[in-house]
Amino acid sequence: MVSGRGGGGGGPGGRTAQARPRQSDIARAAGVSQTTVSLVLGGNKAGVVLAEDTKRRVLEAAESLGYAPDPVATRLASARNDMLGLFTFSATFPTEVAHSYYPVLVGVEEEAAALGQDLILFTGSSGAASRAADPAAVRRVRVADGCLFFGRHVPTEQIERLARDGYPFVYIGRRDELGERVPYVGADYVPASAEVVRRLADLGHRRVRYVRENDDAPASADRERGVLAGARECGIDTDGLVVRTDGSDITAERVRAWRAEGVTALVTEETDTAAALSALTGAVEAAGLDCPRDVSLAVLGDPPASGSAFAHISGFTVPRREMGRRAVRLLVELVTGDPGLPAPPLQQLVPCEPVPGRTIGPAPSPAP
Amino acid sequence: MVSGRGGGGGGPGGRTAQARPRQSDIARAAGVSQTTVSLVLGGNKAGVVLAEDTKRRVLEAAESLGYAPDPVATRLASARNDMLGLFTFSATFPTEVAHSYYPVLVGVEEEAAALGQDLILFTGSSGAASRAADPAAVRRVRVADGCLFFGRHVPTEQIERLARDGYPFVYIGRRDELGERVPYVGADYVPASAEVVRRLADLGHRRVRYVRENDDAPASADRERGVLAGARECGIDTDGLVVRTDGSDITAERVRAWRAEGVTALVTEETDTAAALSALTGAVEAAGLDCPRDVSLAVLGDPPASGSAFAHISGFTVPRREMGRRAVRLLVELVTGDPGLPAPPLQQLVPCEPVPGRTIGPAPSPAP
């Protein structure tokens, strides 16, 4: 500490900064102690008795000096900083996936604001791609009272470290690989996926193809489970129902062949990469098929960016905003949680909302 | 202070939460003093000589305890945080204006990451609409080394307070009302607007209407100035050129009337509310006019959300991402600025990029 208050600083204001008044300045002005000032201006939670007149004098002095409490000192003294972290695992700040990241962020921010928490966005230090891998990056998270984690690729080891130390955190999105004590708020894909299949069945579809990503994220696994459950329930043929792809092998020919086999509905999923989704919509378009006249189409998740031909695709929406909200709520409960009180459910699923869309219609006659 | 560290907390791990490790914990583990730890982990700006071996022991201990410095304490002790704030003035977190807020955020985040700064999103306390009004909300900003302000409605008094105290901040968007010493990074609307008018003039347009919002944000004023300058330069009639609206009085009739008067091009602006923009596009559509056959249309700013009929409207884009970037760069310069060094330009304008679009064409014959 070199600066003797009020020195340089070179803030935007230009001229030499006036030192801000401290509680001790008020104390001097009002002829009381700093403690008294703190009691008058702070909540006086302890219930210390103070004379009306003293309070008045302190308040007047504070007013006339233009006192504003120093939030930094306040926080230091009260051991909490009312800050939640948000750490995103992906190469850089999500730009392309704006449509999927932003709603979560909005939900997080809303609820954080409602609960009086500020939000620290961790930017994973300088390294670009290394962010999730960098142990130091994850460690920095501890500056916040608790942290939200969002994104697919998770540095399990770092996180386990935090968990062992009892650091409070919540995942946004399901996390099976980390055991049942890891808190998360995910989307409830299973019933929503089953319900899409049911909708198709109600319209007479009997042969369906479900084109899914070729990876094993819980989100994909859940949807598949839902699709299979729905199919079985409604008497839809499960033979060859599930088709895994990285996108490259879904061609117009393949779609036409399915159609020839009597397939009348196609279902796919929406993920970070959207490989399956874009491959399938591309192939349907290339095959010159009309939705829903020739074939019904549904996506398990949000439609592609509006503007595309499939902006009004049927399916369901992932409740990202609500997930963000709930995650914050859960995290705050963990952070402030009284060990005596009953713990909140650590793993929560939020229902998805069905989207009617315009690409599901009655099953056409088997031959195109 | 009641809590004897390490007590409750109930982190996800289930078992009792470990308190975050302090420098003193590291000191104990490494068999040195807290001072030494601070010297090793902090910059050791004073240049105190330390044995290599000691440094190593401290670093190892820090690593194994999972130490992360407490930003609040760091800041109170008057060093720096490497945290920048982002405070948004609007009723709540911008949801509708996602297209305008998100790019800024992305730019801010990118540059912050590049400069090794974390980002605190300030959430303006609990009150929903009251955010900007709440003085306490603005004050909390001080936990960051410096802060970016973004949004139209600015609590001038609070900000002036910060400025007087020498707290570094930067506005995103121009701010005339606060004098010339207030740092901002804005978009350079004037030449971009003039250039749009010039484009129209080059295609033969002579009568134009510029439909602008009925408010006095600098952004709107700038565009008007640019439009007028461009018009004068190119011999476009300035009589009745500028039309102010809150959106309600721009009807299909009015557009037809303009057309009858020989108006061949319409220009509007994009703002937070988009009142003028949506009113005008709505009216043109309702009037059954085709762009650019019957009338040319341009917007000073970004097009409406893609998916709309006017997704390919001509005009220019606001360089939001770049503005975010530059604002961070400027802020960091202010924060780290040596008072001796030459100050960076406090008020910066970033050029807008022309967008050809599909709604500007040659002027049609005067009679429709």
Added chain:
DNA sequence: TCAAGGACCTAATACGTATTAGTACTCACG
């Protein structure tokens, strides 16, 4: 053998507020 100088660390304190454990004084009652 002693002083000077270097190498290496640490004690003490500051930052501004919150909180706890008192202190000092008054009044009333027995």
Added chain:
DNA sequence: CGTGAGTACTAATACGTATTAGGTCCTTGA
């Protein structure tokens, strides 16, 4: 006049880190 209960306040300390002003050993040279 001594005790217990208030009333009205304050001294002391904690929060976690940064910084400055020493301190304690060693060497080294005379």
